[in-house]
Amino acid sequence: xxxxxxxxxxxxxxxxxxxxxxxxxxxxxxxxxxxxxxxxxxxxxxxxxxxxxxxxxxxxxxxxxxxxxxxxxxxxxxxxxxxxxxxxxxxxxxxxxxxxxxxxxxxxxxxxxxxxxxxxxxxxxxxxxxxxxxxxxxxxxxxxxxxxxxxxxxxxxxxxxxxxxxxxxxxxxxxxxxxxxxxxxxxxxxxxxxxxxxxxxxxxxxxxxxxxxxxxxxxxxxxxxxxxxxxxxxxxxxxxxxxxxxxxxxxxxxxxxxxxxxxxxxxxxxxxxxxxxxxxxxxxxxxxxxxxxxxxxxxxxxxxxxxxxxxxxxxxxxxxxxxxxxxxxxxxxxxxxxxxxxxxxxxxxxxxxxxxxxxxxxxxxxxxxxxxxxxxxxxxxxxxxxxxxxxxxxxxxxxxxxxxxxxxxxxxxxxxxxxxxxxxxxxxxxxxxxxxxxxxxxxxxxxxxxxxxxxxxxxxxxxxxxxxxxxxxxxxxxxxxxxxxxxxxxxxxxxxxxxxxxxxxxxxxxxxxxxxxxxxxxxxxxxxxxxxxxxxxxxxxxxxxxxxxxxxxxxxxxxxxxxxxxxxxxxxxxxxxxxxxxxxxxxxxxxxxxxxxxxxxxxxxxxxxxxxxxxxxxxxxxxxxxxxxxxxxxxxxxxxxxxxxxxxxxxxxxxxxxxxxxxxxxxxxxxxxxxxxxxxxxxxxxxxxxx
Amino acid sequence: xxxxxxxxxxxxxxxxxxxxxxxxxxxxxxxxxxxxxxxxxxxxxxxxxxxxxxxxxxxxxxxxxxxxxxxxxxxxxxxxxxxxxxxxxxxxxxxxxxxxxxxxxxxxxxxxxxxxxxxxxxxxxxxxxxxxxxxxxxxxxxxxxxxxxxxxxxxxxxxxxxxxxxxxxxxxxxxxxxxxxxxxxxxxxxxxxxxxxxxxxxxxxxx
Numbered sequence: 001x002x003x004x005x006x007x008x009x010x011x012x013x014x015x016x017x018x019x020x021x022x023x024x025x026x027x028x029x030x031x032x033x034x035x036x037x038x039x040x041x042x043x044x045x046x047x048x049x050x051x052x053x054x055x056x057x058x059x060x061x062x063x064x065x066x067x068x069x070x071x072x073x074x075x076x077x078x079x080x081x082x083x084x085x086x087x088x089x090x091x092x093x094x095x096x097x098x099x100x101x102x103x104x105x106x107x108x109x110x111x112x113x114x115x116x117x118x119x120x121x122x123x124x125x126x127x128x129x130x131x132x133x134x135x136x137x138x139x140x141x142x143x144x145x146x147x148x149x150x151x152x153x154x155x156x157x158x159x160x161x162x163x164x165x166x167x168x169x170x171x172x173x174x175x176x177x178x179x180x181x182x183x184x185x186x187x188x189x190x191x192x193x194x195x196x197x198x199x200x201x202x203x204x205x206x207x208x209x210x211x212x213x214x215x216x217x218x219x220x221x222x223x224x225x226x227x228x229x230x231x232x233x234x235x236x237x238x239x240x241x242x243x244x245x246x247x248x249x250x251x252x253x254x255x256x257x258x259x260x261x262x263x264x265x266x267x268x269x270x271x272x273x274x275x276x277x278x279x280x281x282x283x284x285x286x287x288x289x290x291x292x293x294x295x296x297x298x299x300x301x302x303x304x305x306x307x308x309x310x311x312x313x314x315x316x317x318x319x320x321x322x323x324x325x326x327x328x329x330x331x332x333x334x335x336x337x338x339x340x341x342x343x344x345x346x347x348x349x350x351x352x353x354x355x356x357x358x359x360x361x362x363x364x365x366x367x368x369x370x371x372x373x374x375x376x377x378x379x380x381x382x383x384x385x386x387x388x389x390x391x392x393x394x395x396x397x398x399x400x401x402x403x404x405x406x407x408x409x410x411x412x413x414x415x416x417x418x419x420x421x422x423x424x425x426x427x428x429x430x431x432x433x434x435x436x437x438x439x440x441x442x443x444x445x446x447x448x449x450x451x452x453x454x455x456x457x458x459x460x461x462x463x464x465x466x467x468x469x470x471x472x473x474x475x476x477x478x479x480x481x482x483x484x485x486x487x488x489x490x491x492x493x494x495x496x497x498x499x500x501x502x503x504x505x506x507x508x509x510x511x512x513x514x515x516x517x518x519x520x521x522x523x524x525x526x527x528x529x530x531x532x533x534x535x536x537x538x539x540x541x542x543x544x545x546x547x548x549x550x551x552x553x554x555x556x557x558x559x560x561x562x563x564x565x566x567x568x569x570x571x572x573x574x575x576x577x578x579x580x581x582x583x584x585x586x587x588x589x590x591x592x593x594x595x596x597x598x599x600x601x602x603x604x605x606x607x608x609x610x611x612x613x614x615x616x617x618x619x620x621x622x623x624x625x626x627x628x629x630x631x632x633x634x635x636x637x638x639x640x641x642x643x644x645x646x647x648x649x650x651x652x653x654x655x656x657x658x659x660x661x662x663x664x665x666x667x668x669x670x671x672x673x674x675x676x677x678x679x680x681x682x683x684x685x686x687x688x689x690x691x
Numbered sequence: 692x693x694x695x696x697x698x699x700x701x702x703x704x705x706x707x708x709x710x711x712x713x714x715x716x717x718x719x720x721x722x723x724x725x726x727x728x729x730x731x732x733x734x735x736x737x738x739x740x741x742x743x744x745x746x747x748x749x750x751x752x753x754x755x756x757x758x759x760x761x762x763x764x765x766x767x768x769x770x771x772x773x774x775x776x777x778x779x780x781x782x783x784x785x786x787x788x789x790x791x792x793x794x795x796x797x798x799x800x801x802x803x804x805x806x807x808x809x810x811x812x813x814x815x816x817x818x819x820x821x822x823x824x825x826x827x828x829x830x831x832x833x834x835x836x837x838x839x840x841x842x843x844x845x846x847x848x849x850x851x852x853x854x855x856x857x858x859x860x861x862x863x864x865x866x867x868x869x870x871x872x873x874x875x876x877x878x879x880x881x882x883x884x885x886x887x888x889x890x891x892x893x894x895x896x897x898x
Contacts, residue, residue, distance in 0.1 A: 220715055
């Protein structure tokens with residue numbers, strides 16, 4: 001322990017461990033750390049080689065444009081997902097070879113399942129959802145930006161700062177071994193004096209504040225920035241689900257922040273919130289954590305439901321069936337989700353009547369969810385269905401998610417939960433709702449909105465292969481875990497000697513390979529589509545015969561989104577406008593548009609919060625203090641700035657808009673048969689309601 | 692334009708576009724306060740759950756540790772500071788000039804400092820009597836709850852100070868007026884939380 005480096009020493013890297021104890025286990029850890037370093041180096045070299053540092057800083061890192069911030073969220077999520085999936089595959093490999101002795105130490109395996117869960121929830125699912133909301137919601141409600149564009153950048157910065165702590169834990173020190181929930185007293189000072197739990201705590205605390213701010217931003221944007229005529233019951237379902245998610249973030253993030261802060265106080269200052277002695281109460285941690293944790297599940301899945309609503313309606317050419325019931329179901333889920341948290345610890349010793357109450361509440365949630373599934377199916381009924389990539393994900397979702405929901409009903413019954421809790425049955429269940437529910441939804445959403453952000457479509461053929469691989473990969477990997485769970489296999493098991501598990505873990509291992517292939521295919525689809533972007537270009541902005549406002553502008557959407565704020569008359573306003581011939585109407589009068597100026601504020605907050613977190617984790621107090629002081633200092637500096645806005649002159653808006661409108665009117669519209677051909681430039685033949 | 696775009700303090704139609712323009716910001720701040728209320732709520736709940744024999748773990752309790760005179764004085768100071776904070780908001784609303792606004796802000800910040808000084812002294816006394824947060828779960832939750840409020844007050848004092856500098860430098864414009872509206876909400880909110888702490892922790896503890 002010294003003043004300059006706290007408890008950080010030269011031996012705190014996996015490389016030192018590898019030299020001291022050479023084994024496959026330490027080699028894997030070093031390999032992972034090496035990959036992080038290599039990734040950082042390659043990125044640095046490429047950015048330098050192609051002279052991209054300045055554009056990266058000027059056009060992206062300092063941008064306050066909601067679309068760019070959304071893209072950065074999703075890029076962050078994809079990077080983190082690559083690590084999360086790789087960790088999942090390594091765990092499958094360990095269990096697949098467990099009967100032959102395996103290759104990882106139990107401690108290393110524990111780090112893997114802890115980082116895997118933490119990353120997948122907080123640094124993949126959350127940024128993906130937040131990214132999609134960022135991209136789509138302002139466009140869907142007819143707004144030029146978020147309510148608080150700079151705060152939006154700060155949210156991204158805090159999320160990235162937490163993600164950076166996760167990544168650096170691979171190279172310096174070790175991550176927690178207490179699972180993604182970091183339960184004390186195991187993660188308390190008495191049992192875990194090292195840096196692991198601190199890495200978890202500060203990654204979560206910092207990114208958690210970012211998520212809460214995102215929630216405020218989304219809610220205020222949707223409440224206050226809607227275009228004229230965009231009444232609540234004319235909003236898209238994605239906007240509705242985003243609103244509910246925002247409200248849930250506002251109420252659900254504080255408990256997580258509090259439980260983490262309390263555990264941090266226990267660890268840093270010797271408090272007794274969750275210790276075994278002197279009046280600590282670890283059950284209180286479980287309560288507070290899951291007050292966040294359960295709503296979080298719906299924070300993630302509701303926007304995915306929103307994507308399904310958009311996809312089902314657009315790709316069957318029909319107005320959403322049961323719009324009102326979908327809105328009510330969304331609200332119902334958002335409310336009920338706050339009343340079920342106890343089902344995460346039925347076995348913790350409370351009375352059976354308490355368990356029953358929460359069990360019933362849990363089952364009740366299936367009702368609005370069921371309403372939604374039927375509404376989507378009814379939307380497809382007799383529609384003009386095109387089996388595009390998002391639709392394939394939707395079909396996969398229909399089949400797989402319903403199975404996941406059913407096993408949720410099984411787990412909601414406390415007496416059954418007593419039998420299967422803490423087994424791989426549970427692991428299978430939550431992957432079964434999160435992968436087909438959230439991940440497929442996000443991937444469908446990316447495919448759907450990609451052309452709006454970048455101006456070209458993603459390759460359909462490759463996208464279909466990817467979707468197919470995800471469906472097969474998921475099924476092979478996780479269905480065996482149901483069987484294993486019923487056979488009594490506990491979750492988080494690094495090794496076992498029951499040969500009956502053998503065949504099932506082998507199948508799951510093969511499934512993990514398919515999932516790896518699906519992940520690779522995502523990146524290959526991006527690469528291929530970018531290379532052939534001319535063929536996929538849809539500059540006119542409406543590649544899918546869209547129904548909602550975001551499709552009524554050019555692709556990529558201009559910085560100001562709408563040259564003139566739209567006047568909304570009904571649900572599916574853009575589709576109605578195409579029907580009435582109101583679409584693409586000339587604009588008589590252009591106005592100057594005031595937009596927020598780019599700023600490095602979010603970046604400064606990100607770096608400062610990272611320094612603070614890293615300093616506290618390693619007890620490098622001067623470093624922590626530096627970061628801690630830099631945050632208010634940056635805020636005060638910012639508050640004295642006056643040149644925070646810039647005006648885009650009407651002439652510039654006119655020039656761009658008129659050029660686009662001229663191209664729209666000159667273009668030959670395409671029918672839906674030509675949707676995935678190069679003929680599709682983003683102008684659709686109006687085909688009316690399906691016969 | 693309606694006079695009451697959002698509940699609580701607002702600028703009023705006299706302020707023209709500043710009034711309308713403040714709406715989203717002030718609404719957003721209300722939402723933030725709701726979120727902050729949940730944060731305090733969880734600390735309150737934890738405090739309540741730790742307020743028993745098990746939570747005290749044989750350590751000192753309210754009778755040994757609480758100084759109701761000091762707490763009463765703190766309450767009075769904070770309530771008066773809410774009044775002076777209200778005066779500064781009214782000075783903005785009725786355009787009474789920068790001098791009045793900053794004067795009442797300064798009084799508010801000084802009262803906040805007095806509150807904080809008494810609170811810190813109470814904490815020190817408690818620690819001297821064996822009531823440090825490391826002694827028991829109950830004391831941990833007490834220090835965390837009251838300390839979190841104190842931390843908010845500290846931020847509020849910093850905010851008021853920056854606010855004064857900003858208003859003296861830039862005068863009253865749409866930006867500083869918005870910050871003033873939010874500061875008012877923030878400070879009154881802390882008063883509300885303190886009333887909760889006073890009733891639940893101190894009066895409840897000694898009852």
